[in-house]
Amino acid sequence: MSETATTPSAPLLTAKDFATDQEVRWCPGCGDYSILAQVQKVMPSIGIPKENIVIISGIGCSSRFPYYMNTYGMHSIHGRATAVASGLKAARPELSVWIVTGDGDGLSIGGNHTIHLLRRNFDVNVLLFNNQIYGLTKGQYSPTSEENKITKSTPFGSIDHPFNPLALAMGADATFVARSMDRDPKHLQAMLTRSYQHKGSSFLEIYQNCNIFNDGAFEIFTEKSTKPEETLFLEQGKPLIFGATQNKGIKFDGMKPVVVELGNGVSADDLWIHDDRDFYKAQTLVRMFDDPAKSGDHFPRPFGVFYETDRPCYEDGMSMQIEEAIATKGKGNLDKLLRGKEVWEILG
Amino acid sequence: MERKEELLQDVVIKFAGDSGDGMQLTGQQFTNNTAMLGIDLATFPDFPAEIRAPIGTLPGVSGFQLHFSSDKVFTPGDIADVLVAMNAAALKVNLKAIKPGGKIIVNTEGFDAKNLRLANYPESVNPLEDGSLDSYELIRIDVTKLTREALKDFPELGNKERDRAKNMFVLGYIYWMYNRSLSNTIDFLQEKFGKKPSILDSNIKVLQAGYNYGDTTETFTTRYKVEKAKMVPGTYRSIMGNQALSLGLIAVGEKSGLEIFLGAYPITPASDILHELSKYKNFGIKTFQAEDEIAAIASAIGASYGGSLGVTATSGPGMALKTEAMGLAVMFEIPLLIINIQRGGPSTGLPTKTEQSDLMQAYYGRNGECPMPVLASSTPSDCFDAVYEAARISIQHMTPVVLLSDGYIANGAEPWKFPTQADLPPITVNFKKGLAEDEPKFQPYRRDEKLARSWAIPGTPGLEHRIGGLEKQDVTGNINYEPENHQHMVNIRQAKVDKIADHIPLQKIDSGPEKGKVLVIGWGSTYGAIKSAALQLQAEGHAVSHAHIRYLRPFPRNLGDMMKNFDHVLVPEINKGQLVKILRDQYLVDAKPYNKVMGVPITKGELVDVIKKML
Numbered sequence: 001m002s003e004t005a006t007t008p009s010a011p012l013l014t015a016k017d018f019a020t021d022q023e024v025r026w027c028p029g030c031g032d033y034s035i036l037a038q039v040q041k042v043m044p045s046i047g048i049p050k051e052n053i054v055i056i057s058g059i060g061c062s063s064r065f066p067y068y069m070n071t072y073g074m075h076s077i078h079g080r081a082t083a084v085a086s087g088l089k090a091a092r093p094e095l096s097v098w099i100v101t102g103d104g105d106g107l108s109i110g111g112n113h114t115i116h117l118l119r120r121n122f123d124v125n126v127l128l129f130n131n132q133i134y135g136l137t138k139g140q141y142s143p144t145s146e147e148n149k150i151t152k153s154t155p156f157g158s159i160d161h162p163f164n165p166l167a168l169a170m171g172a173d174a175t176f177v178a179r180s181m182d183r184d185p186k187h188l189q190a191m192l193t194r195s196y197q198h199k200g201s202s203f204l205e206i207y208q209n210c211n212i213f214n215d216g217a218f219e220i221f222t223e224k225s226t227k228p229e230e231t232l233f234l235e236q237g238k239p240l241i242f243g244a245t246q247n248k249g250i251k252f253d254g255m256k257p258v259v260v261e262l263g264n265g266v267s268a269d270d271l272w273i274h275d276d277r278d279f280y281k282a283q284t285l286v287r288m289f290d291d292p293a294k295s296g297d298h299f300p301r302p303f304g305v306f307y308e309t310d311r312p313c314y315e316d317g318m319s320m321q322i323e324e325a326i327a328t329k330g331k332g333n334l335d336k337l338l339r340g341k342e343v344w345e346i347l348g
Numbered sequence: 349m350e351r352k353e354e355l356l357q358d359v360v361i362k363f364a365g366d367s368g369d370g371m372q373l374t375g376q377q378f379t380n381n382t383a384m385l386g387i388d389l390a391t392f393p394d395f396p397a398e399i400r401a402p403i404g405t406l407p408g409v410s411g412f413q414l415h416f417s418s419d420k421v422f423t424p425g426d427i428a429d430v431l432v433a434m435n436a437a438a439l440k441v442n443l444k445a446i447k448p449g450g451k452i453i454v455n456t457e458g459f460d461a462k463n464l465r466l467a468n469y470p471e472s473v474n475p476l477e478d479g480s481l482d483s484y485e486l487i488r489i490d491v492t493k494l495t496r497e498a499l500k501d502f503p504e505l506g507n508k509e510r511d512r513a514k515n516m517f518v519l520g521y522i523y524w525m526y527n528r529s530l531s532n533t534i535d536f537l538q539e540k541f542g543k544k545p546s547i548l549d550s551n552i553k554v555l556q557a558g559y560n561y562g563d564t565t566e567t568f569t570t571r572y573k574v575e576k577a578k579m580v581p582g583t584y585r586s587i588m589g590n591q592a593l594s595l596g597l598i599a600v601g602e603k604s605g606l607e608i609f610l611g612a613y614p615i616t617p618a619s620d621i622l623h624e625l626s627k628y629k630n631f632g633i634k635t636f637q638a639e640d641e642i643a644a645i646a647s648a649i650g651a652s653y654g655g656s657l658g659v660t661a662t663s664g665p666g667m668a669l670k671t672e673a674m675g676l677a678v679m680f681e682i683p684l685l686i687i688n689i690q691r692g693g694p695s696t697g698l699p700t701k702t703e704q705s706d707l708m709q710a711y712y713g714r715n716g717e718c719p720m721p722v723l724a725s726s727t728p729s730d731c732f733d734a735v736y737e738a739a740r741i742s743i744q745h746m747t748p749v750v751l752l753s754d755g756y757i758a759n760g761a762e763p764w765k766f767p768t769q770a771d772l773p774p775i776t777v778n779f780k781k782g783l784a785e786d787e788p789k790f791q792p793y794r795r796d797e798k799l800a801r802s803w804a805i806p807g808t809p810g811l812e813h814r815i816g817g818l819e820k821q822d823v824t825g826n827i828n829y830e831p832e833n834h835q836h837m838v839n840i841r842q843a844k845v846d847k848i849a850d851h852i853p854l855q856k857i858d859s860g861p862e863k864g865k866v867l868v869i870g871w872g873s874t875y876g877a878i879k880s881a882a883l884q885l886q887a888e889g890h891a892v893s894h895a896h897i898r899y900l901r902p903f904p905r906n907l908g909d910m911m912k913n914f915d916h917v918l919v920p921e922i923n924k925g926q927l928v929k930i931l932r933d934q935y936l937v938d939a940k941p942y943n944k945v946m947g948v949p950i951t952k953g954e955l956v957d958v959i960k961k962m963l
Contacts, residue, residue: 020814022826022827049809050812051806051807051808051809051810051811051812052806052807053806054806056650059817066814066816067814067816067827069814070812071812072806072812072813072814073812073813073814073815074653074680074814074815074816075814075815075816075817075818076646076649076676076816076817077646077672077673077676077817080642080643080646080673083638083639083642083643083646083647083650084646084647084649084650084653085650086636086638086643086646086647086650087609087611087636087646087647087648087649087650087651087654087658088650088651088653088654088806089650090609090634090636090647090650090651091607091609091634091650091651091654091655091656091658092654092655092805092806092807094807095654095806095807112639112640112643113639113642113643113646116638116639116643318634318636321629322629322630322632322634324629325629325630326629326630326632328630329630330630331630331631332598332602332628332630332631332632334598334599334602334631334769335768335769337595337598337628337631338595338599338766338767338768338769339583339585339766340585340587340766342380342383342384342532342585342586343583343584343585344383344384344385344386344583344584344585345386345582345583345584346386346576346577346579346580346581346582346583346584346765347581348581
């Protein structure tokens with residue numbers, strides 16, 4: 001649980017209390033609207049006074065987010081929201097700090113800060129809006145765009161291999177790794193709450209549709225007709241089951257996950273039981289759906305909490321060192337410090 | 349032979365050897381010993397960028413110069429009276445900087461065939477043998493052999509370990525030469541090696557052996573003594589620039605009540621600020637070694653936003669990387685200190701050598717119209733006062749501030765008549781606590797008479813607001829792209845910085861008359877050289893004055909008028925002429941540059957020559 005205490009006497013807030021008077025300027029139909037609505041809905045339920053919430057963003061469409069949240073907020077510079085948030089959290093551990101970033105902001109120009117934030121495990125929440133495109137600069141491919149993507153900057157197709165954001169987070173030893181999507185409000189709200197509840201850096205990738213420059217990038221996961229076959233919702237302690245009639249599952253063939261049909265001697269008991277505390281299973285889970293077309297097996301895309309673990313937070317270690325130093329040496333005395341160890345007198 | 353003691357007024361001594369010979373430590377110890385006697389001094393450590401360049405070679409030479417005097421000292425000295433050369437390379441590198449007739453103390457073992465070859469002496473040429481040093485007083489000591497001999501009762505030490513104590517022999521010898529006590533160095537060794545008895549005992553043994561060697565041999569017929577300097581009465585300590593800067597930041601924290609947060613990435617010659625501040629956790633200082641220079645400043649911005657004083661310390665290449673974030677801090681209008689310990693540039697340049705070539709970068713090196721106050725420290729102890737002032741301006745005027753120091757003062761040492769907590773001026777901080785009566789909704793860019801906005805930190809109910817790098821409407825802080833608004837905001841950000849001139853002291857003449865022939869204007873580490881040159885010329889009866897600028901942006905209000913009182917204005921700088929361009933630009937004054945960019949300080953001697961030509 002986050003350390004931020006609730007104020008019992010504070011009046012109950014609603015989503016409206018978290019909206020600002022600023023005109024929301026995302027394109028009509030943008031997935032960001034839904035994410036904003038879900039964040040505004042979740043905020044009252046986590047019970048933190050809004051003056052103790054800070055939302056920090058970088059640059060990009062998603063990074064306009066703080067302007068629309070009636071909390072403390074900062075629209076910083078491209079890629080650096082994670083670094084700014086690190087300093088704020090170190091200085092003020094009691095604040096609830098949320099970072100809003102995108103696939104370009106958080107994984108390209110700010111990739112370095114993202115991985116270092118995760119390994120240090122500041123108790124902050126990273127919401128990475130992944131739309132697999134640069135929207136604000138009007139349609140260049142991003143570090144999560146699929147290979148061969150035709151964009152303004154890649155008229156002959158992109159030759160970059162894309163990042164897998166969750167695998168990257170696992171590689172940086174993130175202590176909370178999850179995925180959700182703009183078109184599933186209930187799931188997104190649940191994931192936002194789980195992110196908040198996790199003590200440590202929470203990395204939540206949110207699939208977000210850019211209807212102008214990359215429309216339909218996640219359509220197979222969001223459309224009713226394909227969603228059951230193409231998505232897999234992870235639930236703690238439950239077998240990995242999906243399909244229109246919950247008729248399919250994932251099991252292990254040795255170390256390798258395989259898709260199986262339920263029935264004909266295959267039951268839920270044979271399937272992979274999800275355990276978000278299992279590092280090795282999480283490594284497989286974030287990796288195995290990279291490119292279904294290439295792997296031969298066609299896997300559904302998992303959503304939910306892939307991994308969660310407990311590790312001390314940077315800001316707590318920092319505060320602890322200060323407390324220990326004061327306990328052993330006593331509170332610093334400026335006059336003694338300025339005087340130093342060796343002095344001499346010059347007489348008049 | 350009769351021994352006599354000679355009283356000297358002024359001595360410049362240079363310790364030079366291989367990077368691994370411990371010359372920095374030897375110099376530091378002799379410096380502390382000198383300072384404790386109340387003798388005025390200044391030091392100049394000069395070492396290679398490589399941790400260990402190949403042993404015995406010219407690039408591997410590490411030097412430490414110390415100037416001490418019974419008179420006031422302002423520079424580490426142009427030229428040495430005494431050179432200690434531990435090997436042939438050390439002699440070769442430093443020979444041009446020894447006074448004719450000066451003493452050269454050599455470790456003869458460092459002049460064997462191999463060392464001579466490594467120092468690029470031609471085949472079969474040995475400067476100790478060929479008469480080329482006849483104009484100096486050459487003192488040969490086989491330091492290596494004598495050190496090994498002194499340690500023959502330490503069978504547990506191999507020759508390699510014994511040789512490591514060579515510098516103690518030299519130090520002991522110099523202590524004898526200048527009639528000093530060994531006690532402070534013995535105390536130092538006890539503190540450093542207390543847990544390793546054989547290392548401790550062997551070092552003390554060699555130190556004493558060096559002292560006794562001076563006493564029992566007849567290499568010198570004279571011992572020297574430098575009397576106490578006539579300094580302002582008070583209690584003094586020795587201080588180095590980066591150390592003074594760190595103490596200054598701690599003092600700011602104590603006096604303002606703000607938490608100090610340093611975000612830094614290691615870079616020469618600024619890293620010592622991170623090292624120093626990270627020791628003082630019991631003062632509540634937070635230090636964060638960030639993943640890069642950008643994260644270092646970005647984290648400091650985050651901390652300042654949260655109500656700490658965010659600080660980042662770097663050198664030129666690092667400040668280049670911070671540029672965009674510096675612009676963000678200008679837009680945010682929050683306190684932030686950017687400390688640049690300048691070094692030789694461009695690019696990686698000369699990491700361990702000094703230069704003043706980042707003034708333009710500090711002044712103008714950002715996108716957009718992006719004004720930011722700039723201050724500079726001028727001596728090691730002045731770093732304390734300069735950073736204190738930089739912080740005061742930053743906090744009271746709600747603006748990021750650049751403080752420029754450089755490698756020369758960062759590593760140099762001098763006596764410091766340190767202040768007490770009570771002596772330091774207060775720094776008041778007023779976080780905004782709630783809405784004003786005429787403020788139904790918080791207006792984050794409403795300004796006070798200094799044009800500073802209020803500091804409203806997260807956690808304050810009712811003041812929730814958003815700030816960002818986008819252009820904003822004045823008062824409300826709402827995003828605004830209107831042409832008139834942008835013009836207004838560009839003007840007001842400039843006006844805010846200009847207005848700081850009302851809150852800083854007027855420029856003083858450091859020495860010399862108010863009206864005269866030549867006004868020498870300097871900034872930063874050229875202080876000592878300009879001061880010494882000006883004092884000499886004044887003593888010779890010339891109407892030469894010296895003014896040294898701490899507040900570089902904005903300038904003190906009277907600077908323009910001050911320059912009008914002189915026939916000529918000379919601006920010496922360790923760059924290609926940066927302050928001089930700004931002075932010419934702002935005051936249309938025919939100021940003349942004097943520039944040298946060799947990675948070394950400007951000397952008093954060359955300045956005297958330049959100024960004389962203008963008289």
